[in-house]
Amino acid sequence: MTDRPLRRQPLYSQIKQQLLRRIGDGEWQENDALPSEWDLADELGASQGTVRKALSELVADGLLYRAQGRGTFVAPAPSEWGEGLLLTPGLFNEQPDDLAREFLGISRGNASDDMAAALQLRRAAPLLRVRQLWRWHGIPVAVDEAFLPADEFEGLDARWLRGSSGVYQALQQRFGIRLKVLCEQFRALMLPREESALLGVTGMVAEAPALSLIRVSGSMEGVPLEWRQRYCLTHNWAYTARRA
Structure with missing residues (x-):
């Protein structure tokens, strides 16, 4: 703490x-x-x-x-996938398999204008950038970039992130902050080169768009604290929102 x-x-x-x-x-x-x-x-x-x-x-x-x-x-930390699941297309009642998370690293950067506006920060404010890869039975299916205000989470490092189930658990255990999803946007985009390499995309799949999710999460009081972009492969899986 x-x-x-x-x-x-x-x-x-x-x-x-x-x-x-x-x-x-x-x-x-x-x-x-x-x-x-x-x-x-x-x-x-x-x-x-x-x-x-x-x-x-x-x-x-x-x-x-x-x-x-x-x-x-x-309390357990909330899922990094929120209400999202990856299922076989057309099989709405399929029991989802757990995705394995691989921590790729943490670095520092500065907020883009979009990030600063979403997180209510000053222009080019310092951010922590956390990268994670998600695998389904060993197969890479999604890659994340999570951006956090550096001033708010000073002391968050690779040790904490490696020893946790993800960003949400690390923030809950290290800082006593529980995140919830505030808003999400979905688009079909071509994979950037680095994400394409991490996901092992080649051949015909490399020419197909991936699902891009941009999410802003915040405290239980609604203060925005995380800007995340996730690329999901959807040529074999369908991103499905869980409904109660």
Whole structure:
């Protein structure tokens, strides 16, 4: 967790930050139960009501969840694919296979005008660029570029991203920020050269357009924090939106 000043903060807010730090340090993993409110109160030297308020805020933020009669648990990070699935064309009820993620690297750059506008940043603001490859049974099917405000996520590095299931989990564990999709756009585009090489596209497929997804995700309060572009191969798969 990032070190944030705790002085002058209410006690429940200080406890909230301590719990986030401990989750970020790996003391509790996804779906692990936290100690009871009474045990935490005793450990932290606070009242049970103060601890409950801190936990309730973390539940409201989507970082914890409660199970009736069982306790409070660490919430899993949301899927990097949101409601999207890759299915066989025409088979709407197909059980999707999990996609394997490969972390390709993290670097620094500057926001384009479109990115700066979408993320409500100043022109050419510094960004972190995270690249990921997605495989279906070993076959490359999609490649991502996720851009994050560098000032907001100082300290995010390859170690955190390699040790997580993706950007969303790293941000939730490292910074206590849970992302949700704010908006998406889809277009059919020719693959850029670098993405084409990563996806192993050759021959006739190289001349076919790929599905380009541009997504802006943000905090639970709706503050935009991620601009992502994903290229998906769709000559053998159909991008399908899951519906409840």
